Amino acid sequence: MNDEKFLQAYDKYKNTVYAVIFNYLRSAEDASELSQDTFIKLYTYDGEFDSDEHMKAWLIRVAINSSKNHLRSRKHISASPIPEDMSSDDRYDTDEIIAEVMKLPEKYRVPIHLFYYEEYGISEIADILGLHEATVKTRLKRGRDKLRKTLRKEDWL
Amino acid sequence: MSENKYKKAMDGVCDKQFRLTGEEMLEKAKASSAERNITMNVAKKRNIIGKFIGAAVACVVISGTVASAMGYGPLGDSFRKFFGKDEVTAKIIDEGHFCEIGQELSDDMFTVVLVSVTGDLSSPKMLFDITVKDEQLAAENDRLQIYAYTLSEEKYLNDLDNYAMWDAYGEKDPEVNNLYHVCMNGASSFMINEEEVIAAVKQISFENDSVNNKFDYDVNMEYRFTVPKQALKETVREYYDDIPMNSGNIDYRLFFCEFGAYDSLFKFKYDFLGTELAGGETDYDNLYAKFDKDWHRFSDTFILSVDGTEYEPKELGYGYCDEEGEAFEAGTCSTWMTFPSIDYENAENVTLFAGGKAYELKGKAQELKNEPVNPRPDNEKYKETDALSTYDYDNGEVSQYFDDIVLSSGNVDYRLFYCKYGKDETSVTVKFDFLGTELAHGETDYNNVIDAFDDDWHAFAANFILTVDGVEYEPKELGYSYCDTEGEAFEAGTCSTWLFFPGINYAEAESVTLTANEKTIILK
Numbered sequence: 001m002n003d004e005k006f007l008q009a010y011d012k013y014k015n016t017v018y019a020v021i022f023n024y025l026r027s028a029e030d031a032s033e034l035s036q037d038t039f040i041k042l043y044t045y046d047g048e049f050d051s052d053e054h055m056k057a058w059l060i061r062v063a064i065n066s067s068k069n070h071l072r073s074r075k076h077i078s079a080s081p082i083p084e085d086m087s088s089d090d091r092y093d094t095d096e097i098i099a100e101v102m103k104l105p106e107k108y109r110v111p112i113h114l115f116y117y118e119e120y121g122i123s124e125i126a127d128i129l130g131l132h133e134a135t136v137k138t139r140l141k142r143g144r145d146k147l148r149k150t151l152r153k154e155d156w157l
Numbered sequence: 158m159s160e161n162k163y164k165k166a167m168d169g170v171c172d173k174q175f176r177l178t179g180e181e182m183l184e185k186a187k188a189s190s191a192e193r194n195i196t197m198n199v200a201k202k203r204n205i206i207g208k209f210i211g212a213a214v215a216c217v218v219i220s221g222t223v224a225s226a227m228g229y230g231p232l233g234d235s236f237r238k239f240f241g242k243d244e245v246t247a248k249i250i251d252e253g254h255f256c257e258i259g260q261e262l263s264d265d266m267f268t269v270v271l272v273s274v275t276g277d278l279s280s281p282k283m284l285f286d287i288t289v290k291d292e293q294l295a296a297e298n299d300r301l302q303i304y305a306y307t308l309s310e311e312k313y314l315n316d317l318d319n320y321a322m323w324d325a326y327g328e329k330d331p332e333v334n335n336l337y338h339v340c341m342n343g344a345s346s347f348m349i350n351e352e353e354v355i356a357a358v359k360q361i362s363f364e365n366d367s368v369n370n371k372f373d374y375d376v377n378m379e380y381r382f383t384v385p386k387q388a389l390k391e392t393v394r395e396y397y398d399d400i401p402m403n404s405g406n407i408d409y410r411l412f413f414c415e416f417g418a419y420d421s422l423f424k425f426k427y428d429f430l431g432t433e434l435a436g437g438e439t440d441y442d443n444l445y446a447k448f449d450k451d452w453h454r455f456s457d458t459f460i461l462s463v464d465g466t467e468y469e470p471k472e473l474g475y476g477y478c479d480e481e482g483e484a485f486e487a488g489t490c491s492t493w494m495t496f497p498s499i500d501y502e503n504a505e506n507v508t509l510f511a512g513g514k515a516y517e518l519k520g521k522a523q524e525l526k527n528e529p530v531n532p533r534p535d536n537e538k539y540k541e542t543d544a545l546s547t548y549d550y551d552n553g554e555v556s557q558y559f560d561d562i563v564l565s566s567g568n569v570d571y572r573l574f575y576c577k578y579g580k581d582e583t584s585v586t587v588k589f590d591f592l593g594t595e596l597a598h599g600e601t602d603y604n605n606v607i608d609a610f611d612d613d614w615h616a617f618a619a620n621f622i623l624t625v626d627g628v629e630y631e632p633k634e635l636g637y638s639y640c641d642t643e644g645e646a647f648e649a650g651t652c653s654t655w656l657f658f659p660g661i662n663y664a665e666a667e668s669v670t671l672t673a674n675e676k677t678i679i680l681k
Contacts, residue, residue, distance in 0.1 A: 006186065007179040014179075015171040023167075028174040035175060036185060043186035070321050097166045099550060105442040116163045150556070150575060 006043050013056055016118065017063045023113040024067035026102050034066045060118070060128055064110070100150050108143030111136050188375060235284075239328050240340040245418055245498070246282060249390050250275050256388035262378040266290055269303075269358055271380040274343070277390040279417040281348040283307070283356055285339040287327055295335035297365040301327045304360040307343040310381075313355045322359060348384050356380045392417040393501045395518070399426065402511040404455035406434045407448070409492070411509070414518070416501035420471060421461065423494050423509070429478060430488040441478040441490065446546035446558065448476050452492050457539040460510040461496045462523040469529040470494045497531055543678045544576075554579045555663040557680065561588065564673040566617035568596050569610065571654075576671075576680065578663035582633070583623060585671065586655045591640060603640035603652065611637050614654050622672040623658040632656045 001009075017038050022031035041062055042055075049055040101109060114125045122140070126133045177185075236247035249255070255275035262269055268288040276282035285303065289295040304322040306313060312320060327339035347354050358378040366372045392415050399410035402425075413424040429435050429444060434451060438444050453473055461468045474493035501507060506520035515522040544557040554577060561572035564587065571587040591597045591610060600606045615635050623630040636655035663669060669681040 003183055006183055010179045010182050014175065014177075014182075015168060018171045018175040019167045022170060022174070028170075032175055032177075036177065036182065039182050040186045040189045043183075044189075066318075097163050098170060101163065103548070107442070113167075117167050150558075 001043055001045065006039075009042060009055060009059075010039055012052070013059050016056060017059050019117055020060055020063050020110075020113060021067050023101070023109055023117075024064065024106065025070060030070060034063065034070060037066060038063045057124075057128060060114075064128070097151065100147055103150075104143055104146055108139050108146065111139045112143040112147070115140055185375075235338065236340075239338050243340070246275060246340075249277065249418055252390065254388060254390040256385060258380065258382050260380045260382065262380070264376055264378070266374055267361055267376060269361075269376070269378050271356060271382070274348070274382070274384050274388055276342075277418040278349050278392045279345055279415055279422070280419050281343040281345055281384065281389055283341050283343050285327070285341065285358070287337045287339060287361065289335045289337070291368060292335055293368050294363060294366060295329075297367060298363045299329050300364070301337050301339075302362040303327060303339055303341065303358055304362070305341060305356055305358040307347060307354060307356045309347045310353050310355055312347070313357065349386075349389060351383055351386060353381055353383050356382075390418050395501075400516055402455075402514070402516065404451055404512065406451050407432060407455075409452070409455065409511075411516070416499060418498055420495040420498050421501070423496070424491060425493065426489055426491050427476075428488060429490055441476075445476060445478070447560070448490070450545060452476060453539050454541070455512065456494055458510070458512045459494065460525065460527070460529060461499070462506070462508045462510065462525065463499045463501075463504045464506055465523060465526075467526060467529045468496045468499070468531055469533050470496055471531070540681065541679065542681055544680065549664065553662075553664065559678075562678055564617075564676060566613055566674075568613050569594060569617075571614070571617070573671075573673075573678065578669075579660050580662075581660045583630075583658040583661055584655055585621070585658070586653060588651055588653045589638075591652055607638065607640070610652070611654075614638065617674070618656045620674065621656065621658075623661070624668075624670045624672065625661050625666050626668055630658045630661070633659055 018031055018035045021034045025031055038059060042059060101112060111125050114120045122133050122136050126136045236243045255273050257273045258271045260271045270286040272284040272286050274281060274283050302324055304324045306320060306322050308320055323341055325339050325341035327337035330336040330338060358376055360373055361376055362373045395414045397411050399412050401408045401410050407427050409425040409427050411423060411425055415422045429441055429448060430439060434447055435444055456470055456473045459470050472495045476490045476492045478490035504519060506523055507518040508523040509516045509518055510525050543562060545560045546558050548556045557576045559573050561574055564571045564573055569589050571589045573587050575586040577584045591603055596609050596613060597606050618632060618635050621632055634657040638652050638654035640652035666681060671678045671680055
């Protein structure tokens with residue numbers, strides 16, 4: 001990939017890659033490290049992408065695979081805190097939403113993230129995660145149910 | 158949940174935590190790509206490294222305290238000076254359990270020496286000496302951090318993506334400005350079988366870097382060595398035929414112990430499917446809080462007695478459940494605890510007490526004196542509360558979840574399920590059903606009976622009292638109910654409402670209770 005294309009891709013998908021890894025690993029430090037690895041893989045990737053969407057889906061897949069590998073190989077996993085100095089007036093709300101999502105088991109957390117952050121549909125999430133659509137639906141439903149037990153209605157309506 | 162709120166929040170996390178610019182990322186990608194071109198040719202690379210390390214592929218074992226490390230005097234003493242004054246490892250070295258490796262690799266920025274390997278079979282440790290060639294970078298940093306793989310040759314060459322790097326901090330030598338000593342734990346499974354191990358240092362990081370503003374430096378230094386058996390202190394491994402210990406809810410089955418120099422590890426199995434605690438639930442993710450609570454409550458009754466000396470647990474594990482039957486039967490879970498290290502081999506009698514019962518692990522059963530030599534600090538001990546689980550946040554807030562504790566107003570059964578303690582307010586959230594209740598009068602549209610339910614809640618909750626260390630608080634705000642007619646948040650027909658008390662410092666409080674009518678709920 002040439003430098004210009006790489007910089008454009010990085011600018012466009014930096015948050016996509018970091019967010020999905022952070023969601024998976026719940027560790028800012030690990031997310032940063034694996035995000036860099038993911039973009040390094042992009043830089044050295046020999047294949048062609050049909051479109052930006054294709055590249056985005058590829059990046060998410062690589063990011064998720066790296067996260068899975070990382071989890072398998074780590075002896076201890078520590079969840080890193082939510083950033084302390086998030087500078088906005090609604091930090092309280094912001095922290096709470098992230099904290100509650102991060103408390104969900106991984107199998108609910110990742111579909112929820114892909115649905116709400118990436119705005120992917122059920123079939124796209126099923127493709128990315130290699131799951132049946134019915135499984136994705138169930139996990140989204142259960143994840144939402146769990147969230148709604150802890151976030152007040154104004155936080156999620 | 159609002160899509161925008163989650164997205165906004167997550168973007169905030171990304172912007173805050175991942176600040177690498179495109180140009181910086183491009184530079185890293187280019188550097189890595191160049192490195193990859195070199196490392197592609199494994200055979201060639203091994204030859205180059207072979208030249209560096211010469212004949213030092215086998216570890217030299219030297220017994221006794223006279224052995225010196227590469228730059229800082231007797232090796233055992235280095236542990237008395239560095240690495241948190243680690244007396245345990247110093248003693249292991251004094252007993253002769255270490256081997257000198259002395260492999261040195263260099264690049265433009267660093268010289269890294271793998272000095273020696275020591276530790277025990279459960280926790281092998283590698284000692285590195287790192288010289289930072291840039292004096293200014295060294296002057297700015299009292300410590301550095303290194304990242305390395307420790308793997309077998311086969312895993313390193315063929316399966317690297319499935320393993321993570323280990324990391325460790327290095328302390329600066331008090332006498333040499335640019336020399337750092339690092340003690341890094343290695344992967345026990347690859348270091349105890351006397352086969353070739355690869356320790357590959359891949360990154361060295363600094364907290365301050367005004368010189369290059371780079372902070373993380375990629376390196377590629379691979380050390381190949383074998384660790385002879387005697388270099389690591391033996392541990393004693395005992396396998397048991399599932400000794401059951403009953404908490405009252407669950408049969409925890411002791412199946413493995415490892416008595417090492419650093420601690421004594423006890424591993425237990427248990428079933429969750431079909432247990433009363435599971436209550437018919439088959440997804441362990443929905444149950445783990447209940448099971449962890451049971452384990453931690455039960456763990457507090459454990460005492461390990463070794464020839465009359467009693468120990469309390471050091472660290473308690475959280476359950477891992479194998480839903481796919483990879484490690485155990487599907488539906489079987491495992492958990493663990495550690496006690497301080499003991500001399501199992503020379504002990505005559507080792508007894509584990511659990512729930513007041515004695516389990517002889519060696520010799521004769523001991524009498525329980527209940528005088529542990531390492532009593533756990535009070536704040537680490539299990540405290541009986543009515544909550545199912547409690548979570549502390551970094552900002553000082555605390556959340557508690559309850560298994561639907563019924564608080565009856567006489568008209569409505571309100572089910573307490575969530576409390577949150579913050580600086581500004583304490584929130585109490587309850588659920589209730591409206592369908593079929595007397596107050597609903599057969600009405601199925603909640604909007605038509607909302608006032609009756611809100612009136613009931615306000616009359617009932619106005620008398621709630623929050624008591625914190627003897628100081629009583631009244632509610633400061635009573636909530637209005639929300640009813641989920643479509644079953645999105647709860648079961649259809651389930652409603653929720655809330656109240657606020659003033660904010661409290663839950664973490665510092667000794668005792669916190671909620672009194673609702675005649676019922677008192679222990680929150681802490």
